[in-house]
Amino acid sequence: MLEKMIIGRYIPGNSIVHRMDPRSKLLFVFLFIIAVFLANNVASYAVLLGFTVFVIALARIRPYFLVNGLKPVIFLIAFTLLLHLFFTREGAILFEWKFIKIYEEGLRMGIFISIRFLVLVLITTILTLTTSPISITDGLETLLNPFKKLKLPVHELALMMSISLRFIPTLMDETDKILKAQLARGSDLSTGSIKERVQAVIPLLVPLFVSAFKRAEDLAVAMEVRGYRGGEGRTRFRQLSWQTRDTGVLIAFVLLVAVLAWVRK
Numbered sequence: 001m002l003e004k005m006i007i008g009r010y011i012p013g014n015s016i017v018h019r020m021d022p023r024s025k026l027l028f029v030f031l032f033i034i035a036v037f038l039a040n041n042v043a044s045y046a047v048l049l050g051f052t053v054f055v056i057a058l059a060r061i062r063p064y065f066l067v068n069g070l071k072p073v074i075f076l077i078a079f080t081l082l083l084h085l086f087f088t089r090e091g092a093i094l095f096e097w098k099f100i101k102i103y104e105e106g107l108r109m110g111i112f113i114s115i116r117f118l119v120l121v122l123i124t125t126i127l128t129l130t131t132s133p134i135s136i137t138d139g140l141e142t143l144l145n146p147f148k149k150l151k152l153p154v155h156e157l158a159l160m161m162s163i164s165l166r167f168i169p170t171l172m173d174e175t176d177k178i179l180k181a182q183l184a185r186g187s188d189l190s191t192g193s194i195k196e197r198v199q200a201v202i203p204l205l206v207p208l209f210v211s212a213f214k215r216a217e218d219l220a221v222a223m224e225v226r227g228y229r230g231g232e233g234r235t236r237f238r239q240l241s242w243q244t245r246d247t248g249v250l251i252a253f254v255l256l257v258a259v260l261a262w263v264r265k
Contacts, residue, residue, distance in 0.1 A: 009069075009169045010132050016245060017059040017130045022139030024246035028253055029127050035257050036116050043263040045115045051256055052119045059126050066125070073121050077114045084110030128165060137162035138240060163219070171212060178207050 012018075017025070039045045056066065067074070084106050091104030128136075140158035148154050182204055 009129065011061070011129045013060060013130065015058060015060040015130065017055070017126065019243075019245070020130075020249060021240055021242050021246045022131050022135040023142055023240060023242070024249050025127055025131055026136070026139045026143060028249050029124055031253055032123055032256075033120060035253070035260060036120060038257065038260040038264060039112070039116065040264050044260050045112055047256070047259055047263060048119050049115060052122050055123065055126055059130050061126065061129060066122070070121060070125065074118075077117050077121075080117060081110040081114045084113060133162045133166045134238070136165065138238065142240060167212075167215070170215070171208070174211050175204070175208055178204055178211075 036048060039048050056063065085102050086100070086106070088106030088109050089101070089103050090106070091108075093101055094104055094107060095102040131139075137158045140161060141155055144152070144154040144158060187200055187203065
């Protein structure tokens, strides 16, 4: 499953979402995260789901590929739904069996929070799938430029975020390799008590941390050898260009907010 995870990966393409300026996509994602909290009823959450499906279609990402790569996240969403079902005790009782009681408000909140979590994960994943780490770095640095007046290391912050995104799939691949190696040596992570399973994970974590630190050291040495000295005086080979489609995505966001404000209670 780990080798199929798509969080943090970039898939080259030629869709309209791929061709957008990274600044417009970053702005849209930041604003979308805020707009999601405007939804508070069935109609507003239906609007969010419909808009998310529309963005996926524009990005030309196959739904099966997207769902298959987000299986671990879908498990967390299902777990969130179960927590609300069993621990939110408000409203009428919909189901009762022995000590298990499912309330109307628990079901409603569980579904709404799960949808909110799902659309946030899908939209942010579309961002990383359609935008290269270098473009994300350039876009973030440009958007954060005003904070340079406050003496914030904008270039370094953008670089750290980009490297973090880039290392997510790398660490997932490394984890999968180590897990397969441990299983080949007879390690069993799926049986036994909780204590035994935790102890079985330790041989997996140690080489993973060693590998992560080794990769970080190699990256630091490579940057130093190439003369990296931060963002001061650096120029860009790729110049960002704001197009009509980038203005269109912000207009689409304004329309989304207007619709959400209209259909919410």
